[in-house]
Amino acid sequence: MVRLLSRSDMVSILSMQDVIHVVEEGFRTMNLQEDHIPVRLPLNVSDKAAVALFMPAYLSASQTLGAKTVTVFPDNPSHGVPVIMGYYTLCDAVTGKLIALMDATYLTGIRTAAASAVATKYLARKEARRLGIIGAGVQARFHAMAMMAVRSVDEIMVYNRSVEQGEKLVQELTARYAIPIHFM
Template structure:
């Protein structure tokens, strides 16, 4: 089988637009009922940590695989990444692993891609200002993905660590050529932003701060950190509340997350395939609570595997 390290994966030069394309194709598969994807089981060895198993099979694309992914908020204090993991891509005919690869890059990039796809259908087309709360890996990948869909003129950024926010400002300005203004509070980010992405750690007992009145009419919100930043009143102020998988949302609710969330209007794939309308007016306030689906990881891992084979990158290992 082919082993691909983080360095191998990054060396392939896969663009965000390529990732958005395959992730949207995977969502169409789900929208047409062509996927097998059980709600992800997980273990929680430390407070607010998780290690999840995420298997999926896409019937139309004939792709199978599983991600074993961990999220440890306290890792940052140890100089380690919050998200780590491995992905195994299997041969659907035999079940034999074709490849084992780093999953942290996949997780970051496909999460940004899903936000961009959600915004494509749910944000106003003329959205110009992006608000980012949490200037880590996801804050970067989501800015990159959204800039591939929208003509952004400003990014408003906030992080509990001012140094992280300043580093983010410099990196994003250099990479994307978009002006980044560092704000002193979450409120300054939310007020006036057309699109708001919150990317802090996922907390089982959050202390949310975002108020309903901060969020503008016509805005689109994508919380990557569940309900860690958004007060229940803010979430209930939305005209549409969308998720990527209702069964998965209910599973999380059953184990103590999402105690006060609105009724789900639609799953994202239903909107992508046209079963339900997305944004219907410029005044709608819409939130997409995407939890992360295994199908996204599978389609991106397949893209990585095919490119690696074409370019002769990776290490062959005995099973």
């Protein structure tokens, strides 16, 4: 039976801590050369100034293979949908049978920020307590969550070209975290 996982399913299943752990393990095993993760394939949709990105992978330890498709359509807000959307197909690597079809929009956001959190864990100065966020989009929110998971952050500074969007992010983060958060 194929599992269909919506965005709300993904939000309820995935915690930032768990995703950081899985991403860290993925980085650790990446050099074992048992997995096959080719470079993503972009497909330009020139008449829409858009792009579709295809990212296949085979993971030998879990005997799974899958492909994530991410679409970036800048005009989507005029259609009432996000600029960036993603879908993931997961298959059994023994038979090729489809296991799950997942909304990967949330997955993409949390995984990208988790990768940054792993880098921060190992590369940032241990005493660093201030977080700077450039931009006020989807990734800004995920990165704030990810950095709070790996560091004791005392202050967040947000910079964004749009004052309105920057201040909106500051309000959201202030409601979530009990630390000073400033728009620069």
